[in-house]
Amino acid sequence: MGNQMTEMLKGTLEGIVLAILARRSAYGYEITAWLRDRGFSDIAEGTIYALLVRVEQRGFVDVEKVPSEKGPPRKVYSLNAKGRDQLAEFWRTWSVLAERIEQLHHNDNQHDEGA
Amino acid sequence: MGNQMTEMLKGTLEGIVLAILARRSAYGYEITAWLRDRGFSDIAEGTIYALLVRVEQRGFVDVEKVPSEKGPPRKVYSLNAKGRDQLAEFWRTWSVLAERIEQLHHNDNQHDEGA
DNA sequence: ACCGGTACACGGTAACGCTAGGTACCGGTA
DNA sequence: TACCGGTACCTAGCGTTACCGTGTACCGGT
Numbered sequence A, B: 001m002g003n004q005m006t007e008m009l010k011g012t013l014e015g016i017v018l019a020i021l022a023r024r025s026a027y028g029y030e031i032t033a034w035l036r037d038r039g040f041s042d043i044a045e046g047t048i049y050a051l052l053v054r055v056e057q058r059g060f061v062d063v064e065k066v067p068s069e070k071g072p073p074r075k076v077y078s079l080n081a082k083g084r085d086q087l088a089e090f091w092r093t094w095s096v097l098a099e100r101i102e103q104l105h106h107n108d109n110q111h112d113e114g115a
Numbered sequence C: 001a002c003c004g005g006t007a008c009a010c011g012g013t014a015a016c017g018c019t020a021g022g023t024a025c026c027g028g029t030a
Numbered sequence D: 001t002a003c004c005g006g007t008a009c010c011t012a013g014c015g016t017t018a019c020c021g022t023g024t025a026c027c028g029g030t
Helices: A003-009 A013-023 A028-037 A045-057 A081-111 B003-009 B013-023 B028-037 B045-057 B081-112
Strands: A061-066 A074-079 B061-066 B074-079
Touching: A003 B081, A013 A028, A013 A045, A013 A074, A013 A081, A013 B081, A028 A045, A028 A074, A045 A061, A045 A074, A074 A081, A081 B003, A081 B013, A081 B081, B013 B028, B013 B045, B013 B074, B013 B081, B028 B045, B028 B074, B045 B061, B045 B074, B074 B081
Parallel strands: none
Antiparallel strands: A061 A074, B061 B074
16 A cells, blocks of 8 residues: 555554454464455565564464465464563553654644644 | 664654644754653654655755754754645544554453453 | 854664565366 | 466565764854
8 A cells, every 4th residue: 555554554563463463363364364354454465474474583472383274284373471561562652652643633633624 | 762662653753743843843953852852752863854854855845944043054844735735644544553553452452451 | 272052964774564576285167 | 187266375675764873063151
């Protein structure tokens, strides 16, 4: 999609994926499809795989290889304790940023509504 | 500050600065101080100047050189029509992203409150 | 003569998401 | 048999962005 969303996803996409994995374990292809369904912009498949490699290397997730009847084996990722800490940290940072930005948004709208 | 905030600012910092300029014209040093006061993390001075050069080159702002009694002349930036369009686009993108992320946040908290 | 505050600018670095490919397994169809 | 499309994963190179450190310059006070 647009450039704007691409840049804004930097730093948040990892949190988004961790939040998804907090709900239930999943594999890359599944996560990509899930995001696409939710209209979470057109996130490239490769981006998700690269991100998953990153969070695995940082020890935020555990991985299990599970055979599939429809193709190559799936790599199923599960959020572990360290990952939950990271997710909590993500939410803290997000809250701070979102709050400050919303304040700007309100002030902005005050003097320039509907432009 | 933290890595997390640094990455999250990518893509949002430009919108933040445009929003500030929407309220009133300002120069780099002033914007930096403003952000620092608002606790908007410890944004590096150099970052703001680089960003201002960028938005100027894209034609989102008009610039006027104003002499200062306290040092070198100030470069005062004003948001123009194109910049207002860009800011509106920023808010649209932000709203979409923030809404989707908040949904994840709620779902996340449901099964893992206060962990 | 010196220091600190004001004000701007630049080069190199790291992180991130995107693009555009490639590999491999499988079932259905011509 | 040959081919295509869906499933599932991976990689290299690229552009954008924010950070760090440093440098320049103007000015007033001591």
